[in-house]
Amino acid sequence: MPKNKLPQLAVPAGLVGIVLMLVVPLPAFFLDMLIAVNIMFALLILLVSMFVLKALDFSIFPSIVLVATLFRLALNVSATRLVLRDGEAGNVIGAFGHFVAGGSLVIGLVIFFILVVIQFMVVTKGAERVAEVGARFTLDAMPGKQMAIDADLNQGMIDEAEARKRRQEVSSEADFYGAMDGASKFVKGDAIAAVIITVINLLGGFVIGVVQHHLSPGEAITTYSLLSIGDGLVSQIPALLISVATGLIVTRSTTQGDLGTDVIGQLSRQILPLRIAGGAMLLLCVIPGLPKLPFLVVGLLVVFASTRLKSPEEKALEELPPPVEQPSPDSPEALAEDMRVDALALELACDLIDLVDTTVGGDLLDRVRSLRRKVALDLGLVIPPVRTRDDLELPLSTYVIKIGGVVAGRGEAPTGAVLAISDALEGLPGTPTREPVFGLAAKWVPMELRHQAELLGATVVDRASVITTHMAEVVRDGASRLLGREEVRSLVEMVKRTHPVVVEELTPAMLNLGEVQRVLHALLDEGVSIRDLPRIFEALSLRAKVSADVEGLVEAARAALGPAISAPHAVDDLLRVVTLDPRLEQSMFESMVAGDGGTHILLDGERLESLTMQLARMVEQAEQRGFNPVLVCSPQVRPGLRRLVRTSLPRLPVLSYGEVTGQLRIETIGVVEDVHATAA
Missing domain, CATH: 3.40.50.12790 (FHIPEP family, domain 4)
Structure with a gap:
C-alpha cells in the first residue's frame, strides 16, 4: 500500500473499530492495551495544545475531541461488559480500583466525584464559555478583517496571493471557533455520561453480585463496585486531560512562542511582583502556629530567583549590537558616503518625523515600500530603495522628493491636518493650497474637521497618503531617470531566464545594452509600461534587422504593445x-x-x-x-x-x-x- 494511503485509511478504520467495540466483547488483555492507548492519546493532545503557537495550528482539534470522546465511551461500554459478566476487567482497571482508591469504595467514590467536579464545573464550564464568546467575537470581527485585507490589497501592501491566504485564515478562524463551541458540548456531555455510567455500574454490579452470584453485600461491593470505580477513574483521567486541552486551545492567543516559553518569559519579566511574593512568604513565617520551614524555603527560592533575573532594560541593552566604530568625517570612506547620490530620496522636515515613527502609528515607510511594488507591477520598473531622512534645513511641514540628487517634487503636509480636495470649502478654516499631483483646489483643514469636510463633498486625504501619491506621480514622470544601465542588465537577465532565445537573438548580436536602454527610456517617458519585456524584445529584434534607429525601434515596440497602451x-x-x-x-x-x-x-x-x-x-x-x-x-x-x-x-x-x-x-x-x- 502506498505510504500516502495509510493516513487516509487509518482514521476511518479506527472509527469503525470504535463502533465495533460497542457491540463486540473484548478480551481483558486487549482492553488493557486500549486503555493505555487512550491515556497516551489524551496526554499527546494536551502536550500538542501547549506547544502550538496559535489555535489554527491545531485546527483538527474539534474533530479529535469527538473521536476521543467516542473512543472513551466505547472503552466504558467494553469495561462494563467485562465487569458485569466476568467480575474482572483487566489489570489496569483493577489497579486503579485497588491502588488509586486504596481498596476503599468511599475513597474511590470521593476521588471520582472530585475529578468529575474539576472537569465539569471548572475546566469544561469555563472552556465552553470562552469558546462561545470567541466564536461570537470572531464572527463579529470577520467583516472588519476582510475590509482590512481589501484595503491592504488596494494600497499594494500585499499581492493577490497573500490576500487570498489571509481571507482563508479569517474564514478558517471563524469555522474553527464555531466548531470549538460545539466541541465543548462533547466534553460537557462526556462528563455527565461518566457519572451516569459509573452509577449504573455500581448498582448493576451490586445487583448481579447479590442476586445472580449469591454473594454477600460486602463481597459484591468488593468485587464489582471497586472495579466500577476503577473503570470510572481510568476514564476520567483522559477526559480531564482532554478538557484541559480544550481550555488551553480556546484561551490561546497568538504569540511568538509556545505556552511554556510564554509563561516563563512573561513571568520572569515581572521582577518586582516576584520579590513582593517572596517577601510575603517570608512574612508568613513569623505568624505563630504556622509551620516555618515550608514558607521559608518557598520564600527564599522566589527571592533568590528574582535576584537572578534581569530587567527588561538590561535585556534590551544586551540585545543591542556592539557599537560599530565610525570612521572619521574626513576619512575617504566617510567622504565617499557623503558624495554618494541616492537614486530616489525622500527628505522630511523635522516636524514630519512622526509619519515614519511606528511607535506613534506612523506608516509612511510601509507605504513607500508598497509603492515600489505597485510601480513594478504598473510600469515594469523596479525602482531602487527610497532613502528617507530628515532635513533640518527644510521649512516646517515641508517634504522634498529627489531623483538623482535633484529635486523632482516638493510639497507640504502640516501636522495635525488633513487635505480636503474641493473648491467649495470657504466655510471651513484651514490653509488653501493645491493638490500636488493634478493641481486641484484643496485646503489643509484641522483633523477634527475631517467629517465636516466630507459632508461638504470634499475628498479627504491624510498626510501620508498625500506624500505617497505625490511620490508615485514623481516616480512615473521620472521613471526613465531611475532606469540605469545596471537596472537594464538586471531586466535582461530576468527575461533570459524565461525567454533565452529572445535575449540571445537581440543582444549583443543586434543591439547593445545602451541602445536597449534608450528604447526603454523613450517608452517610460510616454508612460508606457515595459512589463512585457519579451514582447518588446521580439519587436526590437525584428526592427533591428532593418534599422537600429532608436525612434523606429520605439515605434516598433509600441506597435507590439498596442492593445496594452x-x-x-x-x-x-x-x-x-x-x-x-x-x-x-x-x-x-x-x-x-x-x-x-x-x-x-x-x-x-x-x-x-x-x-x-x-x-x-x-x-x-x-x-x-x-x-x-x-x-x-x-x-x-x-x-x-x-x-x-x-x-x-x-x-x-x-x-x-x-x-x-x-x-x-x-x-x-x-x-x-x-x-x-x-x-x-
Missing part, C-alpha cells in the same frame, strides 16, 4: 479620441525634419498656435464631461507630434492608428482643423 485610456471598452484633419497631417508629414533627438515637425507660428488652442479646448471639454481623450495620428507623424504638444499639453497621450486597434470601441470627439485650409 490604448486599454488604460479606455472607459468601459470605449476609447474617446481626437484626430487630425488629413490635410494638416499631410502638412506635418511634409515638414518633418530629422534631428539628434529624433524627428521634429516644423510648423509656422499660426498653425502651431491654432493646433495648441484647438487641442486644449477639446481636452478641457472632455475633462468637463468626465473622461480623458487621446490624440491619434499616423505612426510616421506620432513621434514628432508628441514632441510638439508635450510642452503645452504634457498629459495628453499621443497614439498611432495601429495602437488603437483591437476590441476597443472608438468615439471621435473632435478633429483638429488646418487653419490654412479653413482660411482658403
Whole structure:
C-alpha cells in the first residue's frame, strides 16, 4: 500500500473499530492495551495544545475531541461488559480500583466525584464559555478583517496571493471557533455520561453480585463496585486531560512562542511582583502556629530567583549590537558616503518625523515600500530603495522628493491636518493650497474637521497618503531617470531566464545594452509600461534587422504593445479620441525634419498656435464631461507630434492608428482643423 494511503485509511478504520467495540466483547488483555492507548492519546493532545503557537495550528482539534470522546465511551461500554459478566476487567482497571482508591469504595467514590467536579464545573464550564464568546467575537470581527485585507490589497501592501491566504485564515478562524463551541458540548456531555455510567455500574454490579452470584453485600461491593470505580477513574483521567486541552486551545492567543516559553518569559519579566511574593512568604513565617520551614524555603527560592533575573532594560541593552566604530568625517570612506547620490530620496522636515515613527502609528515607510511594488507591477520598473531622512534645513511641514540628487517634487503636509480636495470649502478654516499631483483646489483643514469636510463633498486625504501619491506621480514622470544601465542588465537577465532565445537573438548580436536602454527610456517617458519585456524584445529584434534607429525601434515596440497602451485610456471598452484633419497631417508629414533627438515637425507660428488652442479646448471639454481623450495620428507623424504638444499639453497621450486597434470601441470627439485650409 502506498505510504500516502495509510493516513487516509487509518482514521476511518479506527472509527469503525470504535463502533465495533460497542457491540463486540473484548478480551481483558486487549482492553488493557486500549486503555493505555487512550491515556497516551489524551496526554499527546494536551502536550500538542501547549506547544502550538496559535489555535489554527491545531485546527483538527474539534474533530479529535469527538473521536476521543467516542473512543472513551466505547472503552466504558467494553469495561462494563467485562465487569458485569466476568467480575474482572483487566489489570489496569483493577489497579486503579485497588491502588488509586486504596481498596476503599468511599475513597474511590470521593476521588471520582472530585475529578468529575474539576472537569465539569471548572475546566469544561469555563472552556465552553470562552469558546462561545470567541466564536461570537470572531464572527463579529470577520467583516472588519476582510475590509482590512481589501484595503491592504488596494494600497499594494500585499499581492493577490497573500490576500487570498489571509481571507482563508479569517474564514478558517471563524469555522474553527464555531466548531470549538460545539466541541465543548462533547466534553460537557462526556462528563455527565461518566457519572451516569459509573452509577449504573455500581448498582448493576451490586445487583448481579447479590442476586445472580449469591454473594454477600460486602463481597459484591468488593468485587464489582471497586472495579466500577476503577473503570470510572481510568476514564476520567483522559477526559480531564482532554478538557484541559480544550481550555488551553480556546484561551490561546497568538504569540511568538509556545505556552511554556510564554509563561516563563512573561513571568520572569515581572521582577518586582516576584520579590513582593517572596517577601510575603517570608512574612508568613513569623505568624505563630504556622509551620516555618515550608514558607521559608518557598520564600527564599522566589527571592533568590528574582535576584537572578534581569530587567527588561538590561535585556534590551544586551540585545543591542556592539557599537560599530565610525570612521572619521574626513576619512575617504566617510567622504565617499557623503558624495554618494541616492537614486530616489525622500527628505522630511523635522516636524514630519512622526509619519515614519511606528511607535506613534506612523506608516509612511510601509507605504513607500508598497509603492515600489505597485510601480513594478504598473510600469515594469523596479525602482531602487527610497532613502528617507530628515532635513533640518527644510521649512516646517515641508517634504522634498529627489531623483538623482535633484529635486523632482516638493510639497507640504502640516501636522495635525488633513487635505480636503474641493473648491467649495470657504466655510471651513484651514490653509488653501493645491493638490500636488493634478493641481486641484484643496485646503489643509484641522483633523477634527475631517467629517465636516466630507459632508461638504470634499475628498479627504491624510498626510501620508498625500506624500505617497505625490511620490508615485514623481516616480512615473521620472521613471526613465531611475532606469540605469545596471537596472537594464538586471531586466535582461530576468527575461533570459524565461525567454533565452529572445535575449540571445537581440543582444549583443543586434543591439547593445545602451541602445536597449534608450528604447526603454523613450517608452517610460510616454508612460508606457515595459512589463512585457519579451514582447518588446521580439519587436526590437525584428526592427533591428532593418534599422537600429532608436525612434523606429520605439515605434516598433509600441506597435507590439498596442492593445496594452490604448486599454488604460479606455472607459468601459470605449476609447474617446481626437484626430487630425488629413490635410494638416499631410502638412506635418511634409515638414518633418530629422534631428539628434529624433524627428521634429516644423510648423509656422499660426498653425502651431491654432493646433495648441484647438487641442486644449477639446481636452478641457472632455475633462468637463468626465473622461480623458487621446490624440491619434499616423505612426510616421506620432513621434514628432508628441514632441510638439508635450510642452503645452504634457498629459495628453499621443497614439498611432495601429495602437488603437483591437476590441476597443472608438468615439471621435473632435478633429483638429488646418487653419490654412479653413482660411482658403
